[in-house]
Amino acid sequence: MAASEGLAIGALARRTGLAVSAIRYYEAQGLIAPWRNAGGQRRYQRADIRRLSFVMIAQQFGLTLPEIREVLSGLPGNRTPTPQDWKKISVGLRAHLDARIDTLIRLRDNLDGCIGCGCLSLPKCALYNPDDRAKSHGSGPRYLMGDAPESRSDD
């Protein structure tokens, strides 16, 4: 139990609730950068607990790992982040979340308008053009709404 040797990966895992394999994966994705001890094992700073916590929260908000890496790059590299530093990058998260909420609310309003109108399959239906790409998760269909129907005879 050396005082200032840093946390081993297992300890960090217990502190964050993440799997050890996930922490190693995050490192491969450039989200966290431990140093190595004499034996080649990873050692982490206590501040990394907070860093990983931030990653988990940002994921709940729907950000991808590359996006989170981008946000984290807003932290100072030369010193341990202060609460102010965290606050600064959290504001970016807030904006992201606001945008997602707005999109969903607009989608819901459109649905309300459509529930009664039976237009569900017309290309002009508002639900088809939420003008945000609604960037679906995963690697979804590339051709979503690619081209217009051949004629205007509808179904």
Added chain:
Amino acid sequence: MAASEGLAIGALARRTGLAVSAIRYYEAQGLIAPWRNAGGQRRYQRADIRRLSFVMIAQQFGLTLPEIREVLSGLPGNRTPTPQDWKKISVGLRAHLDARIDTLIRLRDNLDGCIGCGCLSLPKCALYNPDDRAKSHGSGPRYLMGDAPESRSDD
């Protein structure tokens, strides 16, 4: 151009904007059930345009394909769905959407509360327990928030 022979898969693809491969995939997932013509090719009803449109909209709302299949099972099997039928299952969508919006708003409020408090890594932070599983997309971490930290010494 036979009158009542049904739509070929390519025609349905053009009408919906989906890729042919996606339509076949949806069939494999039980979302749509065409019949076959004498030569073994798939033929679709005009009502299937609307069915697939519904699938696309539900996806934008964040439902998974199994969930969509479940919702679609609320349609009558013996006849072509009427606007009333569509309206009925759309109400279910609306509920789903409401729940998602509520979750995000609660998440946002928690973030607002946390931005200043610097608690980002404490297990008791509200952001850790949005009590909805916040079911992340993909096959995410199995151990999210699995067990509590060993001691209460925090970072």
Added chain:
DNA sequence: CCTTGACCTAAAGTTAGGTTTAGAAATTAT
């Protein structure tokens, strides 16, 4: 010293939602 548990790397496997490819058969157009 020796054993046990934690750690290491690299590679392969997993899920969701599809796409791509390959080779063959059915349709449609000329």
Added chain:
DNA sequence: ATAATTTCTAAACCTAACTTTAGGTCAAGG
């Protein structure tokens, strides 16, 4: 009757975000 499209199936491939496995090393306790 051809030629050009479409469509068919099965299997492999793709991305994201991880987990699992295999085989070997490090660290701590007795």
